[in-house]
Amino acid sequence: MPWWSWVLIWVSLLACTLLVLVLGGVHIVRKGLALMREVGEALGEFSPAGRPTQGPEDDGGTRPGAPVPGSAVFADPAAMRLEYAEGRERRSAARRDRRVERRRLRGQPQSLKDLGLI
DSSP: OOHHHHHHHHHHHHHHHHHHHHHHHHHHHHHHHHHHHHHHHHHHHOOOTTOOBOOTTOOSSSOTTOBOTTGGGGSOHHHHHHHHHHHHHHHHHHHHHHHHHHHHHHTOOOOTTTTTOO
């Protein structure tokens, strides 16, 4: 092989190496920018601990005064335990009331426990 063929081989190898490095760098930069964009969106949705509920001016699709999803992370565990117990009792009473009303409408006998007699 003549000497200039070795020069062509090495020049083409270096050109391909540079091309792969440039394309890899562009790929990494684009992925990094996409990551930073996602992090920015996630930080934008982050609710600080000082704002545990949504006010009536917020239109987040929830009831006014309802807790923002994720706000329990920063709340006092004892307060959250109490809130959970109260909610559980409220839901249980609502189910009992619906059951009593449904049985009354159907003419079925009532449970003494549902009526609060036991």
